[in-house]
Amino acid sequence: MYKILIVDDEARIRDLIRKYAEFEGHSVSEASDGLSAVHMCRQHDFDIVIMDVMMPELDGFSACREIRKASNVPILMLSARGEEYDRINGFQLGIDDYVTKPFSPKELMLRIEAIMKRTGANRTPTDNAKAKFDVYETGGLAVNFTARTVTVDGVRTDLSPKEYDLLFYMIRNRNIALTRDKLICEVWGYDFYGGDRTLDTHIKLLRKSIGKYADHIVTLRGVGYRFDDPVK
Numbered sequence: 001m002y003k004i005l006i007v008d009d010e011a012r013i014r015d016l017i018r019k020y021a022e023f024e025g026h027s028v029s030e031a032s033d034g035l036s037a038v039h040m041c042r043q044h045d046f047d048i049v050i051m052d053v054m055m056p057e058l059d060g061f062s063a064c065r066e067i068r069k070a071s072n073v074p075i076l077m078l079s080a081r082g083e084e085y086d087r088i089n090g091f092q093l094g095i096d097d098y099v100t101k102p103f104s105p106k107e108l109m110l111r112i113e114a115i116m117k118r119t120g121a122n123r124t125p126t127d128n129a130k131a132k133f134d135v136y137e138t139g140g141l142a143v144n145f146t147a148r149t150v151t152v153d154g155v156r157t158d159l160s161p162k163e164y165d166l167l168f169y170m171i172r173n174r175n176i177a178l179t180r181d182k183l184i185c186e187v188w189g190y191d192f193y194g195g196d197r198t199l200d201t202h203i204k205l206l207r208k209s210i211g212k213y214a215d216h217i218v219t220l221r222g223v224g225y226r227f228d229d230p231v232k
Contacts, residue, residue, distance in 0.1 A: 002026045002047040002116060007037040007063070008078065009055045013101075017050060020105040021112075034058030038066045046073055048112055051095075053079040053086065064093045072161060074115050078103070088201055094160040098198075118189040119161075136171050138229055141213040143171060152211050162187065163206045170217065170227035179224040 004026050006014050011032075018028045029046070031037040035057040041049065049067070053060040064075055077090045080101045087098050096115045099108060136143045140153035148164055150157050159167065165187050170178065184199055203225060207214035218226045 002112070003029070003045070004112070005029050005031065005037065005040060005044075005046045005049045007031045007034065007049060007055070007060070008052040009033060010052075013052070013078075016105055017108065020109055024109055032056075034060055034063030037063050041067045041071055041073065048074045048076065048115060050076050050078060050108075050112075053077060053081070053090075061089055061093060064090070064095060068094045074119050076108075076111060076115060084197075084201070087197075088205065091160055091162065091198075091201055092205055094162075096162065114189050118187075138216065139213060141210060141216070143167065150210070152213065157209050157211075159209050160202075160205070162202055163209060166202050167206055167210075170225065171229075174227040174229040177220055177223055177226050181224075183224060 004021050006017050006021075006028060007030075008014050008017075009032050014030050014032075018030070021028050029040065029044070031040055033055045034051075037049065037051065038058065040046075051060045051064060055063075058066075060077060060079075064077070067073065067075070072094075074096045075094070076097045076099060077095045078099050078101060079086055090098050096119065097111055099111065135145070140151075142151045144150075145168060150159055150164070150167065166183070169183070169187055180199055188198070203217060203219075207217055210216075216228050218228050220226055
């Protein structure tokens, strides 16, 4: 059972999601605007937040930005708009999934389950992985797997949760051709309901985040991607 916070200014949307969530055995709290959602996340612990974009007081993007200052709670964003800009903006802020309205409540519950499986699996890397890949460095790019930090020429850069997961996985499998299906399966989970565009968006954001070291991430046309380490 998960503790879910539903944030939407439309009562009928909240009621619909609550109905399906409670049927699945989850505990549900509600907020009708972004400002209330921020306050609730500061006062209570939730397993996942379902956040609408267009809301009064504080829009979903701004609310997500405030929540991310103190919490890594998984966030699934809802929007009536499906433009690439909105998806990129959401992923840059650290959301875990993006669903366009109208949506299937049943599919939404499956996406929630998939997110929880992914985030749970990514919090506890194996002891062997931590020992073998404690710190990775190439040129001025330094990745600390244990501390979950990335620095570029001595300056720390903040990545979204999925950017960290994607970069860590690619470095751990550096110099290996990774198919799109393999990356999506390992980083998002085998039951991820998104598509290739989600992967491409995160690759684009990741390259931007690591600046001049972006050329280490090589596109393999018709296959996927590879993290090149020319030294090791």
